Amino acid sequence: MVIGEAVNARTAALSSFHSLGPPDLVHLTKVHARTNAQEAGTYHYVTGIDTSSASIAAYLNTLTYSYAPGEGQLWFGKQQNWKIQTGVYCCYNSLSRVDLRVRVHIPGSVEAFVIDERGEKHKATDQIMLETYLCSVIRAILFADDEDYNITAYRRFNPLPNREAEEKFLDAAEKLFTKGWQLGSELEVQVPTLLSNNLTATFFKYIAITGRYNEGINLLEKLREKEPDFAALLARVLLDMDEEVKAVQLLGDSIITSPRDPNLLDLQTRFCMSKNRLDFALATAKRAVNSAPSEFGPWARLVKVYIEQHDFQSALLTLNSCPMFPYQNVDLHRMPVAQRMHLPVPTDGVLQDIIDDSIPGENENTNVDPALSRLPASSLRGTFAKAYDLLVEIVHEIGWDMLLKYRSKVFIMEEEYRNLKTETNGTKTGKHNRADSNASQVAVNGTSLSTGRTPEGSVMGDDDKKDMTAADIVKPAQSVDAELVKGSEEHHPANATTEPVVSASATPFRSKRLCERWLDNLFMVMYEDMRVYTLWRAEFAHFKSQQLPYNKSLRELEILGALAMRLKHTEEAAEAFSQSMNIRFSARALKGLLDIYTARNEPINILHATVKLTSYDHRWYKEFSPSLIVSIKRLVREEGSQKLRNMIHGSDYSTSVIELMDGYFEMAKQFKWPGYEDDDDGK
Secondary structure, three states: OOOOHHHHHHHHHHHHOOOOOOOEEEEEEEEEOOOOOOOEEEEEEEEOOOOOHHHHHHHHHHHHHHOOOOOOOOHHHOOOOEEEEEEEEEEEEOOOOEEEEEEEEOOOOEEEEEEOOOOOEEEOOHHHHHHHHHHHHHHHHHHOOOHHHOOOOEEEOOOOOOHHHHHHHHHHHHHHHHHHHHHOOOOOOOOOOOOOOHHHHHHHHHHHHHOOHHHHHHHHHHHHHHOHHHHHHHHHHHHHOOOHHHHHHHHHHHHHHOOOOHHHHHHHHHHHHHOOOHHHHHHHHHHHHHHOOOOHHHHHHHHHHHHHOOOHHHHHHHHHHOOOOOOOOOOOOOOOOOOOOOOOOOOOOOOHHHOOOOOOOOOOOOOOOHHHHOOHHHHOOHHHHHHHHHHHHHHHHHOHHHHHHHHHHHEOOHHHHHHHHHHHOOOOOOHHHHHHHHHHHHHHHHOOOEOOOOOEOOOOOHHHHHHOOOOOOOOOOOOHHHHHOOOOOOOOOOOOOOOOOOOHHHHHHHOOEOOOHHHHHHHHHHHHHHHHHHHHHHHHHHHHHOOOOOOOOHHHHHHHHHHHHHOOOHHHHHHHHHHHHHHOOOHHHHHHHHHHHHHHOOHHHHHHHHHHHHHHHHHOOEOOOHHHHHHHHHHHHHHOHHHHHHHHHOOOOOHHHHHHHHHHHHHHHHHOOOOOOHHHOOO
């Protein structure tokens, strides 16, 4: 490997970044302590470091102590003594689309500059430094628990370790909030806007972690003075802090001023649903869809309203009309293959039963039943994953057989299409032939599967089925009225000068819709999930009735647990996850169990699961997890910090693990979480 090759690879990939960019890259050049020879390069990823030149130099300086002469670090698998000569810290600025580089010579100078997409070097201005800092905090918060960024040699630190860091973040956010749309958005948002982008997502996650509602309100009030649209975000914060009267008053006044604001209407819909006023929710959800017909979120909310109203026919029709767009890969670029890899286990804070030298995700599908490893639902992302969840909600309410009945009621089925084609064959001439050809082509590309317990017999050709993916069809959105009232009229427009394409006996056919191919595909994906789940439960019951041991590998049990969770069978999921934990420690399984414990409100299980996951994260250099912080915050609110601390200190955990958990109580003190008791300091 050429020294600096990792940095050069990042430079070459700058023009390919389309959103927030990758985690920060740290490249070190080290030499042998005695001879100053045998120069070698090493790199790792990091997030959560303050990107000021002084803070980056301080971080690189801490690495010199780790590899100082005499420490005897096991670099590359054998005892050697190294010292760091230079370090380069790379941090991507998503707003100006440049890469900040801070080069530190140890001992010696510190140089900060930026590299643009053409590889040219420029001065790092104060504005560039401010933008880069904000981008780094956003990545640190949003990437922390994102499995798409589960990469090797990635250190995650808390980007807001103290009050000063919080104030710096809020100040940067205030100055750059109006540029947030340039930072990209969550996967379900097609076009980032002033109110729907990665900066607003980070802001609300910050509020969820810290509970600093007042600071959030003060910031949004300032922004609202310049841009009234921020009223939607302000109302959302008020609702989150249970100030419903103020939130509703603000919503009402703002909607009068901006009656077609989709963010206000969507928030109003959520509030009405929380109060079980589904009649009001339906009206506002329809208005939100008509205000933002090209966005997935309002359509999905309307589907949820119909599901809660048990209007499953309208739910399916609306789901079929959702605007879908393909999933974009995260901004990770190809790095040169490392000659050697060193991932040492931290000397403290790691539970003995979770120490594992294997890299997460490495060779994980070895000896796994292919039927499990190839389940397509596990690979769904973005809008397709959300649409699948909505489909699961419908099945959870009415069952698979009833879903198929509703599907055959609202969508054109293969048998109906064939009967119609046979009935009208040979009776159409001229214009009728051309119209039927067009209608047939639409049907071939989009009709639903045939009815029955097993979905099969789609009118799509075999080649179409083979090559079909969830992202094949991106349907242009239409208004809710056109979708639900006009039915299939956009496919068969009727006017005074055009004769009907089909005969009078085919009138029921005209009242149905063509099922979009992506939704057709989701029916097949769900069928595969349910088929595997049913076989698993039947097999398990058989072994249990015969009093025989039911043996599955760790990875198979993880997949089965995730499958049960997808289908909302939480008891079976807990059973599979628990069995996998009996084999050996599994972070996947324990995360699934933590979700189940949280839903059941089991404080002791939540606490012990959090302790183990915190220790596991520490082993893999992850010191910041918003999801675990929120779990502890909830426990502090419900049980009190003193009780939780006593439970941890009274357990058989090692001193280093207890000290690791004490970091959460320091957060409780810093953020003044409800349930934190001031007099428990030092106990």
